[in-house]
Amino acid sequence: MTSSLQLRSLTVAATGALVLSLSACNSDVSQVYSSSTAPSQKTGPLRVALLASSSQNGFNKAVYDGAVARAKEYGDVEVTVFDGKFDSQTQFNQVQNVAGQGTYDGIVLVPNDNVGIAAAIPAAARAKVPVVTTLFPVGPKLTELTPQVDGIVSTVAANTEENSKKLAEGVVKYCEDKDPCRVAILIGQLQFPFDNLRNKAYRSVLDGHANIKVVATGQGNYDRDTSLKATQNILQANPKLDVLLSNADQQTIGAQVALESAGVDLSEMYVTGGGGNQEAIKQVRAGKWAADQVDFPNSMGRAALEQVVNAVRGRQVTPVIDANTLGPVPVIVTKEVLGEHPDFKGEWAD
Structure with a gap:
C-alpha cells in the first residue's frame, strides 16, 4: 500500500x-x-x-x-x-x-x-x-x-495449518523419485505465531519421508530483497537444491532472482509461493513455479x-467465514489447475 x-x-x-x-x-x-x-x-x-x-x-x-x-x-x-x-x-x-x-x-x-x-x-x-x-x-x-x-x-x-500441509504434500509427491530430495524452506518470521505454525506444518509432512532433507530454513520477512539475500546465503552452503518451499509470493519472487542469477532453471525445481498475487499466478502459468497457495x-x-x-x-x-471459499480456484493452484481457470489473475499485486 x-x-x-x-x-x-x-x-x-x-x-x-x-x-x-x-x-x-x-x-x-x-x-x-x-x-x-x-x-x-x-x-x-x-x-x-x-x-x-x-x-x-x-x-x-x-x-x-x-x-x-x-x-x-x-x-x-x-x-x-x-x-x-x-x-x-x-x-x-x-x-x-x-x-x-x-x-x-x-x-x-x-x-x-x-x-x-x-x-x-x-x-x-x-x-x-x-x-x-x-x-x-x-x-x-x-x-x-x-x-x-x-x-x-x-x-x-x-485453516493455515491445513493449507500449509497441502502445500508440503505437493513437495512429497515431487520428491517421490529423488533421494536425496534437498529442500530449502523460506518462511516469513518465525517469531510470528502463524509463521511458526506454518513451518511446523511443513515439517510434520516432510519429516516423515527419509529421502527428503530440509537443508536450510531462511526468513524472508515477506520482502523481496530480504528473501533474495536469504536465498543467496542458502545457496552458498547448499548450491544444489531440488525444492524451494516458500509461504509468501514476495519471498519467492526475491528468491527467484537469486536462483536464476546462480544459473538455476526453476522449471527443473519444485518452487512454491503463497498468497496468489498476480505475479505468482503468471509464474505458475509459465511453469517456473510448481504451485502456489492462493488467498x-x-x-x-x-x-x-x-x-x-x-x-x-x-x-x-x-462468526466464521472460510476464506478458502471466497475465490473461484482451489487453495493450491498448479499450471494444470490454472489451465482450467484461464481468466483468474489473482486478487492482489505486490
Missing part, C-alpha cells in the same frame, strides 16, 4: 447495497458478545478503522481495497487505514487507541501477532467497538476460527467490512 493511504480517511459514495452471499451459519451479534459489551445498534454513517499489519504490503492493500469497495456499496460507511508496520506493539497500541477515541464504530484487523494482540481486544469490547479479524484468528488457538476473545465478532480466515484478500476485505457493519447495526453476523 502506498504511503498516501496511511492514516487517511476515505469517504466513499453510494452506489447501492450488495448482499455478500456467505455459506457459514449466521448468528445474532448478542450471541457473539457478552451482554455487557454488545455494541449498540447504530443507524446513519459509520466509521470503520482498518488496522493493517503493514500498509506498505500489497496483501494488506488488497484487503483495504476490498473493504472500501464494499463500503462504496453501502454509501454511508467510511474506512480509515492504520499502518501496523509489521510491528506487534504498534498494532497493539492502535487497537487500544482506536477503541478509546470514540471516533470509530468498528475495526477490521489484519493481525501481526494474533496471540499477543488478543490482550488489546477487551478495550474494544468495553468501548462496544466490534472487531472482525482477517487472515488469522485472534487468540491462543491458532487453528480455531470461531471467535475466541470477547470483542471479536467474526473471523474471515482459513483472496480483496474478497476477505469485503466480507470483513460487511460483518463489522452487521454487528454495528444489529444485524445477523457470520
